[in-house]
Amino acid sequence: MTGIDRSPTRTGSALAVLAALVALAAVGAFSWIALAVGGVGVGLVLAGVALARHDAVSTGAAALFVGVLAAGVQGAPVTALLVGAVATVLAWDSAGTAIDLGAQLGRSATTVRIELVHAGGTALVGGLAAAIGWSTYQLGLGSQSLTVPVFLLVAALCLAGALAARGR
Template sequence: MTEIVRSPARTGSIVALLAALLALALGGLFSAVALAIGLIGVLIVALGLALARHDIVTVGSTLLFGSVVAAGLQGAPPGITLGSAVVTVVAWDSASTAIDLGAQLGREASTTRLELVHSGATAFVGTVTAGLGWALFQIPLGETSLTVPVLLLVAVICLAGMFWYRE
């Protein structure tokens, strides 16, 4: 009888790393600081996948989100910032799912369809949420728009809630 390999599932790991690289590329186009923070984040996500550790993946994803914030603060367009935030969440969620599936079913289990549907659903929900955020961003509130700070606060609360729920 062969032993089950409990490392993260392949498809989810690949999706997570591709999404993390996309977040890095989007943020890095507008800010050297975002590029540096994002690169460290991608490397830490990869390390978390290699070690099958949720906490390390979460730290790397948090750094990726920090690169999104840095790019936004340094002039990245709202669409790029929102898109980068969505793929950051996809990277974190796909990596976490890959670790869970590997631990529960083993790396060799046929989970490709499950992982792709899960990642696609995460991307869809993130895109719809980003679209709503974009729509709110377009609403003028007099001379001083409070939309951006309020949306940033909501995003931080949502991410904190996701990280807290994951533990």
């Protein structure tokens, strides 16, 4: 009798790495710092899902988010920052889900549908938060500071993180 492989699921791992690469591509084109820090973040997310380590995934997502902030400081477009931030949250959430499902059900369990629905829900919440942030920026700020959209985005990311943590 063989044991159950408790590695992270393939679908969630692939979604996490893909989302991390999207975040890197969104902001890395506008800042060398974002490219460097985000590259480290992608590597840590990849290592986290390969080794089933939540701490590596969280550190990688934090590095990706620092890359988003660095790109913002260096003048990246708001849409690139919003895409990068949402993709960062999606990478973190998908990786955590892959690790948890692998540990609970095993890698060979059929979890594709639930992982896609979960990732779609995360992307929807993130997309709505990004749309609200972008709308606020377009309608209310004009040439003023980005403080309001940044705080709105941080609040939306905190909300998404709290909802994701509650679901585990």
